[in-house]
Amino acid sequence: MTQTVLVFLDPAHPDGRIEDAGKPTLYATDQGVNRGDGVFETLLVLDGHVRKLPAHLARLASSARMMHLDVPGHEEWERAIVTALAEYQETVGVLDEVVVRLVATRGVEGTHVPTCWVAAFPPAPSAKRQREHGIDVLLLDRGYDSDLAERAPWLLLGAKTLSYAVNMAALRYAHDRAADDVIFTSRDGKVLEGPTSTVLVAHAETDDDGRVTFKRLVTPQLDSGILPGTSQGALFAAAKEAGWELGYGPLEPDDLFDADAVWLISSVRLLTPVNHIDGKPIGANPSLVKALTEELASLFDRIA
Ligand SMILES: Cc1ncc(COP(=O)(O)O)c(C=O)c1O
Incomplete structure (x- = not known):
């Protein structure tokens, strides 16, 4: 049935x-x-x-x-x-x-x-599992420059069209290589988005007692041919109220590797921590990743 x-x-x-x-x-x-x-x-x-x-x-x-x-x-x-x-x-x-x-x-x-x-x-049951345990991600080249959307409106970059075969193919490519998901990059080396999600990056500073004294949340430039995420939009509004500094790219792969935490976020899977990108661990301090994830997840829960 x-x-x-x-x-x-x-x-x-x-x-x-x-x-x-x-x-x-x-x-x-x-x-x-x-x-x-x-x-x-x-x-x-x-x-x-x-x-x-x-x-x-x-x-x-x-x-x-x-x-x-x-x-x-x-x-x-x-x-x-x-x-x-x-x-x-x-x-x-x-x-x-x-x-x-x-x-x-x-x-x-x-x-x-x-x-x-x-x-x-x-x-799908995998959504909850990934949210709780985090995911491993591959960086994959999307093959076009991050300024193409404006120059080529016929490509419908930034529209949520039914033509998702390429996004699904990228996910299969990742699954075949034991990864869970993908972050697309542009030909000019910018971080774009996941096939079904928005990328979020956090930088935090802590004092000697481990208390967070500064928090910055960054997402790729919204005009770089990506879909503007409704989850990212809602979370940014809530995070601003909660004292986070906000940024809109540009982000490059090194910014992901240097981050204190990276997440993929979408309406159904919600805030999902990224554990590895191309096999390299993300976030040097697991307890900081956990604390930031809990804070953002609860902010998102309240606002969404
Ligand atoms: C390409 C792409 N980017 C981002 C998102 C996240 O959007 P939202 O937060 O509105 O679910 C999606 C959602 O499916 C998507 O397909």
């Missing part, structure tokens, strides 16, 4: 049309299927609460704008999400931890009507 609930956005069904995810539901001529032409968002529901929904809906709209795709407004998505979560609760189980994916494709060829749906399903 599938544990996925599907709700299609449909003008004839204002609250969304529930479909059986175990049955065929898309046309083979849908441009989302045969060209990866569309946009998506993945968000987390924790203890019944949909986290960062306005930020996800804003990014969906911005991704769609970048590819001239007309997508439904926030209210239609919100109604479909409510329907999907009610159906999930009834047919699958409690809403303690549920992944919700919003998808909008360019639709069946020739119709000019997007195909839009909401899917709700349980998270």
Whole structure:
């Protein structure tokens, strides 16, 4: 039995049309299927609460704008999400931890009507394990310069499009080499992002008693062709209030190796510490890594 609930956005069904995810539901001529032409968002529901929904809906709209795709407004998505979560609760189980994916494709060829749906399903068990134990990462070359996004808007850098085959291939490449994940670098040597996550780097100073006296949190430049993370955005707002100094790159691989801690963060996996990059250990002081991770994880939990 599938544990996925599907709700299609449909003008004839204002609250969304529930479909059986175990049955065929898309046309083979849908441009989302045969060209990866569309946009998506993945968000987390924790203890019944949909986290960062306005930020996800804003990014969906911005991704769609970048590819001239007309997508439904926030209210239609919100109604479909409510329907999907009610159906999930009834047919699958409690809403303690549920992944919700919003998808909008360019639709069946020739119709000019997007195909839009909401899917709700349980998270992969690996997310929790990685969050708790940390991950090993490979640096992989993405092959373009960090200033390409502005020069080549047709590449849709910074949009969350359905064309994630390259991101998935990078993850498989890492898994085949006993690593868990990837941090992409640009041709001009800048740190970019993970295939499904944002990179965060911390520098801290401590006094003789080990108390943290200075904390700086840095993420790569947002205009370097990366996806602006909703998790990074929310965490930065909370960290600023908590007295962290903030920075937006540029970051180079040496900045990762010299950091007191490095994390990958995303809506579903949350704040995940990086243990090794290209086999080299990250963060010379494990108790400092642990303390910084706990502080940021609890700030993120409160704000998200
Ligand atoms: C390429 C990429 N960067 C960053 C992120 C993190 O974004 P968010 O924090 O909004 O989940 C994702 C999420 O899937 C992603 O695919």
